[in-house]
Amino acid sequence: MRIPGPEELLDGAVVVSQPMHTRFRGTTVREAMLLRGPAGWAEFSPFPEYGPAESSRWLAAAIEAGWHGWPAPVRDTVPVNATVPAVAVADVGRVLDSFGEVPAVKVKVAEAGHAGPAGVAEDVARVAEVRRLRPRAAVRVDANQGWDHDTALGALLRLAEHGLEYAEQPVAGIDGLARLRESLIAAGAPVRIAADESVRKETDPLAVARAGAADLVVVKVQPLGGVRRALSIVEAAGLDAVVSSALDTSVGIAAGVALAASLPRLPHACGLGTVALFTEDVLEPPLRPRGGHLAVGAALRPVPDAGALVRMRADEDRQRWWRERLRAAWAEMTAVGA
Numbered sequence: 001m002r003i004p005g006p007e008e009l010l011d012g013a014v015v016v017s018q019p020m021h022t023r024f025r026g027t028t029v030r031e032a033m034l035l036r037g038p039a040g041w042a043e044f045s046p047f048p049e050y051g052p053a054e055s056s057r058w059l060a061a062a063i064e065a066g067w068h069g070w071p072a073p074v075r076d077t078v079p080v081n082a083t084v085p086a087v088a089v090a091d092v093g094r095v096l097d098s099f100g101e102v103p104a105v106k107v108k109v110a111e112a113g114h115a116g117p118a119g120v121a122e123d124v125a126r127v128a129e130v131r132r133l134r135p136r137a138a139v140r141v142d143a144n145q146g147w148d149h150d151t152a153l154g155a156l157l158r159l160a161e162h163g164l165e166y167a168e169q170p171v172a173g174i175d176g177l178a179r180l181r182e183s184l185i186a187a188g189a190p191v192r193i194a195a196d197e198s199v200r201k202e203t204d205p206l207a208v209a210r211a212g213a214a215d216l217v218v219v220k221v222q223p224l225g226g227v228r229r230a231l232s233i234v235e236a237a238g239l240d241a242v243v244s245s246a247l248d249t250s251v252g253i254a255a256g257v258a259l260a261a262s263l264p265r266l267p268h269a270c271g272l273g274t275v276a277l278f279t280e281d282v283l284e285p286p287l288r289p290r291g292g293h294l295a296v297g298a299a300l301r302p303v304p305d306a307g308a309l310v311r312m313r314a315d316e317d318r319q320r321w322w323r324e325r326l327r328a329a330w331a332e333m334t335a336v337g338a
């Protein structure tokens, strides 16, 4: 893959700032740098705390999107899940309604500061409310590795009573996932385990499959370094994959759609409905599911709305900060031996 130089990448780049309806991942504003390449618009939006090495994979994904393009799709539509942040029970209905009809709902649990017994009770109540409001949807939970073994085991045994499609990264680490999976089977509640952080943050994303630590892998285009790299990780893992967003703008969501559309098997709804969590988006109309699905054809060549780019443009300090970040990620990516 040809790697353009930083000046070429930054020519026409703009940083946008997106306010969120609900706090998610500890923030209420998400920034993203949008790049304009010969193959189309691309997104570079590593989370603010990520250093150059981790960010270099996000840059590789942007270069693929903007300078090379994606593999051909094998399906026309992609099923999408609603994402319910760790909100109070009273707010669950409002969040669900913002996603419209969906085949699956992902519920955030074990939020920082709420991973003890009182937090588990809140999590169970949130999942019960989702189940009450969407009796036919598949319900999955994502703990972002916030529980320890015993809390996860206790929580999942209670949550399993509401019917769980799977539990995403309930505990940290590959060994932790493998041990919990065994304990759940031994307890007669074989809740399926999906690995997220143990795939996207490990230097060896296949280790989870080798260790028998998960039933599914969650794959996100930017953290894994592009659609092609994510496809090869899924193939080598030999596990079913759930495609999810990294809280991207619709430009980044398009890359997720490209991945979901080109996977040979797609048995689960994808976490690609997250633009519903933002108050504004760069696309007019935003990439939002209809009837629980995103249409692939319309999604693959996102062109931001010129007015939205002006309205959402971050201030000049943030433009400079992101330009430096891209240069640092580029230097890491092209360093000898990288």
Ligand SMILES: O=C(O)CCC(=O)C1=CC=C[C@@H](O)[C@@H]1C(=O)O
Pocket (backbone or CB within 6 Å): 025, 081, 082, 083, 106, 142, 144, 196, 244, 245, 246, 247, 270, 271, 272, 274
């Ligand atoms: O998968 C979804 O439904 C939405 C995306 C999502 O949950 C995430 C996006 C970005 C960062 C993560 O904290 C989070 C996740 O852990 O999967």
Ligand SMILES: [Mg+2]
Pocket (backbone or CB within 6 Å): 142, 144, 168, 169, 196, 197, 218
């Ligand atoms: Mg996750």
